Amino acid sequence: MNKNLKEQVLRSSGVNVLKCMRCGKCSGTCPSYDEMEYHPHQFVYMVERGDIETLMNSKSIYKCLTCFACVDRCPRNVEPAKVVEAVRLAAVRQQGNNHMNPNQIPDMLDDDMPQQAIVTAFRKYIK
Amino acid sequence: MQEAMINRAKQLLADGTVNRVIGWKRGEFAYDITPAVFQSAEELDADFVFDDFTSANVSKYLVKESKKEGKILAFLKPCDTYSFNQLTKEHRVVRENVYIIGIPGGPKLDAEKIKAKGITGILGVKNENYTLKIDTIYGEETMPFYEAVLDKCASCKSKKHVVFDELIGEDGDVLESNRFEMVEKLENMTAQERYDFWRDQFSKCIRCNACRNVCPACTCEKCVFDNPNSGVENKAPADSFEENMFHIIRAFHVAGRCTDCGECSRVCPQNIPLHLLNRKFIKDINSLYGEYQAGEDTTSRAPLNDYKQDDCEASIVHERGVE
């Protein structure tokens, strides 16, 4: 467990992960659920455990649409999307680890891909 | 006016309506007019005075006088009637034992202001078209009438008599006054400036208790400052704190009861503008809890003995005005 990373994520997200009562409503509500290796509730729990690197290395951080359904519906105001964003920021901030090259994007487009996903993908690419 | 008052007083004494009269008589000097009780027509003829210097509010004397045997005649100026009403509301005077004749109010004159012009040896005054002709032992002097008017009269709030049995002269109206001007000016100062202002003023206090003794709202059987058990007993201020304390507590005790008669400042030998403390409370009460004029009637609840569920919080003090 990397303590500094955990603190960084907690600080940049401003989320108190200890407020989570593990009801899983965030994951119940998440439209990207099936795309994600780790699901919103797991983000919150793994950040609590300090298991940040696993999350940073998972593609899941780029699957979040930041639609904020989880933030809206979390009964305890934990705001999981902000945790995902903070983990993603931690990854983005590392030099040279861009998950995506802009040249790859045209190939990835298909009819099923929601537009929001493309927009967020671009945003996440640019530091 | 003086003639008419003496004549009516004599009638009322003669027909037994009253057995004495509270009015004023001359003191050492022409401008030194003090309240006095008259028992007979002869005394009235000899000493009764009502002139431009007759400013003292006699209503406080009625606390004791109205409890004596028989009815007393009191001449009350408009501002005095507010004091009397307030005392009635607080059961301090017995209304039935007082026969009230409402008489016209000021503006009354402030001898100190005349003296300040270098005019001394005053024997009498005459108002001629708002020029004050002053007869002195050194001959006649003149000055603009309004420059000699008492501060409390210059900001008169009402010419209306709120209680009387009969009137001599006309009744007037409640006036629009500028009486809160100085309070506002102080409110707009910084805290340090306000502090310095009041320190200058209170440090002059010699605790003569004139303000307390003249105040028609200060009628306690025993004042807390004279009571060794009150915890604030204090005969003479030893330091700045005690100077402040006396005036804060006094103003607080009369808050919501003070009719703004202005007697406290008039009698202060050190010219401390004590009425500003009372006016600050009146202004606050008016703006925070709705217009209230103590003494206007005998039934309404005093603002400090009343409340509304949606009154403002004390934090309003922190949120407004100049720090």
Added chain:
Amino acid sequence: MQVNENKEFQPLIVAFCCNWCSYAGADLSGTNRLNYPSNVKIIRVPCSCRVNPMFILRAFQKGADGVILCGCHPGDCHYTSGNYFTRRRMTLLFSMLDFLGIERDRTRVEWVSAAEGAKFAATMNEFTEAVKKLGPNRRLEDLRCRKQ
């Protein structure tokens, strides 16, 4: 309170708490081990309306740097209406102190219910800090009571 060159100014805070709400709230912050500075000394009164302005002046006279008055929330007074009177009295008193140039942050009224232990502690922390910033009470002190 003393000010040493190498020691931070420690204000003395007197807190009047009504027996039913705020004193219980203070107890609750103790039960929950919620810290607030030891500068705060509590005096129990049956109701906030028992607090006479004279007590507040007395506290300043004897060396308090801040006085806070805590009572039940408006509408919750154990005696129905006590805190409503408190509210008017203290509003006017504090306004007067302000009018005389006394720092307005030295006085405060706060409503703390028996359930608000956390609010009590937070209020006391905040108030102590505010008074600390003002420094020692000099404008309403009795020089004879100043500590060396």
Added chain:
Amino acid sequence: MQRIGVFVCHCGTNIAATVDVKSVAEALGHEPGVVISQDYQYMCSESGQNLVKNAIKEHNLTGVVVCSCSPRMHENTFRKAAASAGLNPYLVEIANIREQCSWIHKDIASATEKAIILGKAAVAKVHLNAPLTAGESPVAKRALVIGGGIAGIQTALDIAEAGFEVDIVEKNPTIGGKMAQIDKTFPTLDCAACILTPKMVEASQNEKITIHSFSEVTDVKGFVGNFTVTIKKKARFVDETKCTGCGLCTEKCPMKKVPNEFNMGLDNRTAIYIPFAQAVPKVATIDPNHCMMLQKGKCGICSSVCSVGAIDYKQEDRFIEQKYGAIVVATGFNPINLDKYDEFAYNQCPDVVTSLELERLMNAAGPNGGTLLRPSDKTHPHKIVFVQCVGSRCDDSKGKPYCSKICCMYTAKHAMLIREKYPDTEVYVFYIDVRTPGKNFDEFYRRAVEQYNVHYIKGMVGKVTPRSDGKIDVQASDLLANEQLHIDADMVVLAAAIEPDKTARPLATMLTTQMDTNDFFTEAHPKLRPVESATAGIFLSGACQGPKDIPETVAQASAAAAKAIGLLVKNSITCNPCVAHSDELMCNGCSSCEKVCPYGAITYEDKEFRMPDRTTAIRRVASVNPAVCQGCGACTVACPSGAMDLNGFSNSQIMAEVDAICK
């Protein structure tokens, strides 16, 4: 000369760990008037109390200061100890060095210093304490129960059983409350009506019990043993004494489209109505908002069909005033409004229902005569999803912060009943935790899972979407399978959080009792006085104090009754001696104190006084009725002369404390 004893408690390590109790005792020993200063492990223990008692006798003490926990905790303990040793109990003062010192400070030096200062303040105060003797005040032998649900009924029955008159005030046309709406009860599955309605009848037939249905409390004055309550009997436009409850008017009433509250609006009733068959009192009520006669002055059918002439369109609200010795609050609960939980589509889809609505849907007297049908198309549902914790256990901004306590069990009950009656129905329960503490409760839940095959899924429903084909898409997480599920359900049942009734807050203000931030009534002590409010003579029964199931409610109702009976059997109660008193020599008679007294305890009389100048004068002076005064002290500040003072918290005592603290 005062002889004061100081006793410093360690409270085990509660105090001693952060406060150097030895030096506190040592320092206070040097205070003026202190003749003995000791510390001890547990001052409140019997041996600790004996220490105090012996010291009182041995040193002939005139005052006692105990430095210990909050006076709210043990002031009475030490007062009693002092009294048993012959010292007036009001000569004891407590310095609170636990809750307000050792528990909140960490630094031993500053905590010890503060403890000494608090001790000094108590010593300074006790110097000025006067021995006080408590007066007595009579107790009205009648109780008022506010709320006629199972809690109120049980309390009233118990009090009546003990031989006292009881009045029940119920705001609805019938008593019975929420339990009357419930179909079956857990964990025994007996029918709620079968066990409740006999109690309702018993209450109505008990000659000691008066039921004021369709009534509200509008004013409460007075104090323990001596409350004067104003009850508003709302106009029901039917003479209660004449109506036989035959129900003919309800059959003939042409206005048949009024949503039926008793069935949660799932069907309709008439404008003149009897809420349900077993209503008590079984009397019709006209709903003025829907009655054509009262709205437009045309109709009058009910009046013409009523054979006893009970209909009275001119009836008005009546107010009655009654004296009570004790008041029991039993105002109960309601499910919360679900408008803000869009994700569950409660407002969009009639087949998404609350659990209380499901109770009515399943009840034989309900809208479908006991057959479970979907409200939308009256078809039999084959797949039902239950969602737990809707609005419970939430952050304050999202709902109620507390667990509603009863939902886990009633959901298990619903699931079980449905599976029992309709074995072809699949039932899913989404839960966060299943909370089943209670006798036979967990066994009950296990039966739902093991015997009835209810699918319990750990996870929460994220979104409910009504589809055009009539099905409802339920999107949820299954946390254990780490999967997101989609269930095409026919019905969704929401376990809505429960909250105190809206009438509770204004009632609390009238009663001057306290509530917590959720509007539940606060008990006098969370463990030791759970059925009393902090206001003497006001007791708490049922869910108005916190979420409760029926057995708990009944238990608390009987406990509240026992406490009320304990008060009513007394002929008089000892008054608080810490009351105001006026110094006649200083009183101005100005009436300021009278104006601020909330109890009307102050009266005036003209008295003759000998003045200092040897004359006599009649003066108007105030006097305080010690039985009525509750000791708030408002008058002491309103009094400009300081004539009014308060026993136990006198001007000089408080100033002595201020001085000691600021010294």
